[in-house]
Amino acid sequence: MFPQRLDSSVAYDIAKAMMDGFNRHYRLFRAESARAQHRFETRDWPAQQRAQRERIEFYDLRVRECLQRLVKEFRADAQPMPVWEQVKLHYIGLLVNHHQPELAETFFNSVTTKILKRAYFQNDFIFVRPAVSTEYIENEEPRAAPTYRCYYPTPDSMLADVRHLLEDFDLRVPFEDLAGDAARVLAAMKRHFDHSRLRANCQFQVLSGLFFRNKGAYVVGKIINGFQEVPFALPILHNDRGRLFVDAALFGEDDLLMLFSFARAYFMVDMEVPSAYVQFLRSLMPRKPRAEFYNALGLAKQGKTLFYRDFLFHMRHSTDRFRIAPGIKGMVMLVFDLPSFPFVFKLIKDHFPAPKDTTREQVRAKYQLVKHHDRVGRMADTLEFSEVGFPRARFSDELIAEIQKHAPSQLEISDRDGDGNVEVILRHVYIERRMIPLNLYLQEAFDVLVPDSGADETARERAHAQIRRAVTEYGNAIKDLVAANIFPGDMLWKNFGITRPGKVVFYDYDEIEYITDCHFRRVPPPRDDADELSGEPWYTVGPRDVFPETFGPFLLGNPLVRQAFLEHHADLLDPAFWQAHQARIAAGHMPDVFPYERERRFCAEENKELLN
């Protein structure tokens, strides 16, 4: 594979044009991310959300542009393989001293696979593994900002250090009470590290780019005191007088995982060396794969590349088999998983039974909508793969039969690359984090509570608490979705899942609608006894009509569920609740979405006491 001579006159030009294409992409991506600060300072929230949505498309646009140039100027599509081998070698040369080499390699893969029109897994000409290291890349331009800033607190300087740490972002809007913010942050910090004994190595390290999303800007860093390291994040918001304030202080891996959750929109951060950001973030949340940090930073294609590499690695180091996912089977999606791998794989079925009235294109459009929308911590992000190959030997026969029955158009079983191994090749698949379906989670608790379960009092108490918590969280999830202008369509328990920290997240998108497109109606009174006794609606139902009063019978059959639901979320059964939100959204109101519990806010009563 390794060319002995670089004798092609066009190979370098192709490599250089490809690199120019990537550099243009990253320049535009970075400029858009950097403009987030101005949008934040001028409180231009609609523009912030629009930019978050539009930036997702940048990558494919640049790949397409680059492709066109290569074909037009260099007839790249007609070049023989030996030329491509040389292109790759020249490209590796161009990566030396590059600040985003891993992203540039992925760009090379995207462009090359399109030109060579081959399936990803068959291709020898792409970067299957990174060729260039991302370790110790530093921005060496004069006056360049380092990836993170360090502050070395002493007992006397600590308050001033926290103040500087906030000031150094140079935001153009003043803080309402910077001294007060610094004092509150420091008081909170002191509860998390041994401030009475400062060790030789005591620092606050803070990433030099702010993390922007929706109406917030987040400072991300860590406290180091000797062997102790405490991750932290500080959300900065605007108050209603147009001044800034620090809303909360988040500490530890779990708080930060909520902030960086796969169920939220991507951040905008001005980064010269993204791999250095990922490395820093990884030191704060070591259990989160690198792929997910790239995703959270808006570098989705890199996230996808790393995910796929992790997946191949996992496949080599595991022996279990894919199986139909636990839970109630979908009518639209065929869902399977590998027990040892924390994701599910979703295929769109070829046919949908009544009452489902949709098409493959419409389902894909709904998933696309979710990808671009603010997911407010309540909708799982999905990765989309085409022509993905799995070893046949790892599929159970039952699963193959299921795919053959429900999604034959998506399935090929063959040895396409001629390596002697039969593969299952799936035409199009969504991949998403595995959660515990809420119906199964509730069932677990119901099973403990049946009279002859043999469970003791503590287990029963725990089961009661599990039901109360899950039902309350379920209602909160729906309310967050409503605030973000999303009507889930199908609100049954099975369409929601529980994440590791116990958050309820929605994952069934085929019936999703914008709240502003729905008609929330009261059930008209029955005209006579016949209407009243009929099991069928006696009124006409339009395609986007929603009757919240009718949710109860589907959702609240179990008395414990019903009790918990009515205690916290009875308003969801009242059309007035939905209509009021619809009116607020239509009037342009953009609600606050906090990636932390409300009681964590400095203005919350319990915190005022703690901090005084």
Ligand SMILES: Nc1ncnc2c1ncn2[C@@H]1O[C@H](COP(=O)(O)OP(=O)(O)OP(=O)(O)O)[C@@H](O)[C@H]1O
């Ligand atoms: N992320 C996930 N984690 C765990 N299980 C999942 C996940 N996504 C789906 N499932 C399982 O697969 C089932 C079907 O998935 P999904 O609800 O997406 O399909 P669907 O065809 O759209 O469903 P419906 O028939 O309700 O429209 C779910 O009920 C659940 O049991």
